[in-house]
Amino acid sequence: MQGVGVQTISGSPIRRWHSLVAWLVAAAVLSAGCTTLKAKRLPPEALQAQIRDGSILQAGDEASIVTEDGKEHVIKVSAVGPDEIAGTGDGGESVTVLIDDVLALRTREVSVGRTAAVGVGVYLLVAVVLLALALDDLTEDIVDALLGTSD
Numbered sequence: 183m184q185g186v187g188v189q190t191i192s193g194s195p196i197r198r199w200h201s202l203v204a205w206l207v208a209a210a211v212l213s214a215g216c217t218t219l220k221a222k223r224l225p226p227e228a229l230q231a232q233i234r235d236g237s238i239l240q241a242g243d244e245a246s247i248v249t250e251d252g253k254e255h256v257i258k259v260s261a262v263g264p265d266e267i268a269g270t271g272d273g274g275e276s277v278t279v280l281i282d283d284v285l286a287l288r289t290r291e292v293s294v295g296r297t298a299a300v301g302v303g304v305y306l307l308v309a310v311v312l313l314a315l316a317l318d319d320l321t322e323d324i325v326d327a328l329l330g331t332s333d
Contacts, residue, residue: 222287230281234264244290245269249283 222229222238232238239245239262247255247267257269257277267284271277 222289226285229287230284233262233267233281233284233287236262239267239287239289246288247279247284248286249279250285251283255279 222232224232229238239259241259241261243259245257245259245267247257249255255277256272257267257279259267259269261268265281267279267281269277
């Protein structure tokens with residue numbers, strides 16, 4: 183096979199494409215969590231009540247909050263009190279939003295469907311690459327046997 187070097191370790195051939203397969207497997211593992219922003223579609227009063235009772239927003243959540251002044255605050259929530267939401271903005275700055283000013287809220291959630299689709303796609307890609315490499319090696323072995331050549 184031209185362009186692919188063969189190394190040996192204890193007499194066993196190790197092809198360089200093994201690192202490619204290792205990278206593909208690593209990509210498959212790392213693709214295990216796709217997230218999306220999910221909008222909470224409630225009137226402002228109901229939304230504010232659910233924020234206060236802790237049912238839709240807790241410390242550790244990532245959220246996009248739209249307030250009455252039209253601003254959007256993208257924060258990682260550190261605390262939800264009776265009157266305000268405290269967190270850290272994208273730039274690392276402290277952000278405090280009054281719950282009474284909240285008009286809309288989107289929280290980051292894991293998307294099971296997207297995660298599954300990406301995972302299946304990556305695993306299929308790994309399978310196709312492995313099959314292609316195996317067929318290439320098999321073809322090379324057959325040609326070598328027929329023509330009597332070797333590396």
